[in-house]
Amino acid sequence: MTLSFADIEAARATIKGRVMRTxxxxxxPLSAMTGAQVFIKYENLQVTNSFKERGALVKLASLTEAERQRGVIAMSAGNHAQAVALHANRLGIPATIVMPVTTPFVKVAATRSHGARVVLxxxxxxxxxxxxxxxxAAEGLVWVHPYDDPHVVAGQGTIACEMLEDEPDLDVLVIPIGGGGLIGGNALAAKAIKPDIEVVGVEASLYPSMWNAMHGEDRPCGGPTLAEGIAVKFAGQTTLQIVRDQVxxxxxxxxxxxxxxxxxxxxRQKTIAEGAGAAGIAALLAEPGRFRDKRVGLILTGGNIDPRILASIMVRELEREDRIVAIRMTIPDRPGVLGAIATLLGRMGANILEVEHRRHFLDTPAKGTKLDITLETRDHSHAQEIMEALAAEGLPATRISSGSDDVT
Structure with missing residues (x-):
């Protein structure tokens, strides 16, 4: 792929007034947590809640009238799909989108809402x-690739131009990698504007495709990941050389x-990010020492996450922080015992979320029962105080994994 900074500047002119300058x-909060001075580019505020609109529009705008009449086709887990569907509809171009059956429903529904034919x-x-x-091949449609296309890569590269206009003193850009279109375009733009800036890529450990290509390794790629938007098994060949040179x-x-x-x-930031969209933040959490005392620019690339998954993530994080705690104890199966336990927990400031008696375990006395209680607590110290108070009352409890029979 032949791509220059001039192409990215031309792409800026193409999208001006048609794609939000986020x-x-x-x-x-993230700066305090990581020791870096963090700035976030909010691409989740685009109409389709993703940066993909930039590259999709640049590609569609480059088509001849004959190509527009034939129509376009794209493959995507959701964000590129929505972007192509939206801008194809605006330009009067018929669009067909093929999506994996595992794509979150919110992304499928949004793509259809923009008038595209969706094939799962x-x-x-x-x-x-x-x-x-x-x-x-069968229908003669024009291919709009999500990352292996110079027009798409040039469009994505417009983000770094805006970032460095707003914060010219950035030391590092941290950019998610799927096929490499986003990081390829932005690395090229950033280095052209500020040659000494560092560009760092981020991949889900389950899909280290660009890592493999860069290091000559063969780590396995696969598995269910929260970052389905960058779950790519093979790095883009047209972007690989840019990544090798600039990242x-x-x-x-x-x-x-x-x-x-x-x-x-x-x-903390009061905004919604999908897994791939938050990958830059995940990199800071993974290696905070590498970014400490630096001015770091992150791209929140997208916010299209299934609400059910988002709710699950929030509950799981409360469990990790010991703000939701599940405990198990063996108690006499007689009136008043549960009331006494509830009174003690109330006195300790714990909120009871769920209670379950398990009378049929073989390791439970015939006149006893196992009692599982899920509690809302303030933090780890508060949870520990509750455990100690129960033990002092002759009711020793064991921590368990919420929703399972596994003692932890």
Whole structure:
């Protein structure tokens, strides 16, 4: 792929007035947590809640009238799909989108709402791409690739231009990597504007495709990830060379770190991020020492997350922080015992969320019962005080994993 900074500047002219110039704001809570001075570019505020609109519009605007008449096809887990659907509809171009069957419903529904024909096929992006290629060949549609296209990469690169206009003293950009279109375009733009800036990539540890390409390794790629938007098994070939030349390193982040990052966006930054969108924050959580005392620019790339998944993440984070605690104890099965326990817990300031008697365990006395209680507590110290108070009353309790029979 031949791509220059001039192409990215041309892309800026193409999207001007048609794609939002999103705000870039300081993030004091994240700065305090990480020791870095953090700034966030809020691409989740785009109409489709994702940066993908930039590249999609640049590609669609480049088509000839004959190509527009034929129509376009794209493969995507959701954000590229919505972007192509939205701007194709605005330009009067018929659009077909192939999405994996595992794509969150919120993204499927949003894509259809923009007037595109949606085909659900395959468990992974690779399988969805195979179906999209078959439809493209059969119907003669124009392919709009999510990352392996110079127009798309140029469009994505407009983000770094805006970031460095707003905060010219940034030391580092931390950018999620799927196929490499986002980091490729933005690394090229950032280095052209400020040659000494560092560009760091982030991948989900379950999908280290660019890491493998960069390091000549063969780490496995696969598995259910919260960051489905960057769950790509093969790095984009047209972006790989840019990444090799311009990106200093790649941080691999775990699913727990991605969950924490999504939760932090909501609870600390008061904004919604999907897993891939919060990957930059996850990188800071994974390696805070590498970014300490630096001015760090993050791109919150998208906010299209299933509300059910978001709710689950919030509850799981409360459990990690010991603000929701599940305990088990063996008690006499007679009137008044449960009331006494509830009174003690109330006196300790704990809120009872759920109670379950388990009378049929073989290791329970015939005249006894196992009692599982899920509590809301203030923090780890408060939970420990409750455990000690129960023990002092002759009611020793054991911590268990919420929702399971596994003692922890």
């Amino acid at each position: 705000p870039m704001l300081p993030a004091p 096929d395959g468990e992974t992006l690779v399988e969805a791409q195979a179906r999209a290629e078959a439809i493209q 200093s390193r790649i941080v691999l982040v775990s699913e727990t770190q991605l969950e924490r990052a999504v939760n932090l966006c909501l609870t």
